[in-house]
Amino acid sequence: xxxxxxxxxxxxxxxxxxxxxxxxxxxxxxxxxxxxxxxxxxxxxxxxxxxxxxxxxxxxxxxxxxxxxxxxxxxxxxxxx
Numbered sequence: 001x002x003x004x005x006x007x008x009x010x011x012x013x014x015x016x017x018x019x020x021x022x023x024x025x026x027x028x029x030x031x032x033x034x035x036x037x038x039x040x041x042x043x044x045x046x047x048x049x050x051x052x053x054x055x056x057x058x059x060x061x062x063x064x065x066x067x068x069x070x071x072x073x074x075x076x077x078x079x080x081x
Contacts, residue, residue, distance in 0.1 A: 009077045010056055010073050010077060011077045013055045014052060014055055017038075017040075017048060018048050018051055018052050019074075020038055021038065021045060021048040021049060021052065022052055022070060022071070022074045023074065024037050024038065025070065025071050025074075026071045026074050026075060031046060031049065032045075049067075049070075052070055053066050053070060056069070056073055058070060
C-alpha cells in the first residue's frame with residue numbers, strides 16, 4: 001500500500017514537540033538551552049521532558065539517569081532508519 005508508514009518503536013507516541021525537545025536534549029542542551037532553541041518557556045520544556053519520561057516508561061526511581069536513558073532511546077531509534 002502506498003503512503004507514509006507509521007513510526008514504529010518507542011518514539012511513536014511522542015508528539016512532534018516532544019521529539020524536538022528530545023532531539024535538543026540529545027544535542028546536549030540543558031532545559032534552558034532547549035527552551036531558548038525552541039522558543040518556548042522553561043516550564044514548557046519541563047512538562048515535555050516529564051511527558052517524554054512517562055511515554056518512554058522511564059521510572060522516577062532511575063532519576064539520576066532518566067535524561068540519559070531518554071536520549072539513548074532517541075539515538076537508537078534514529079540509528080535504525
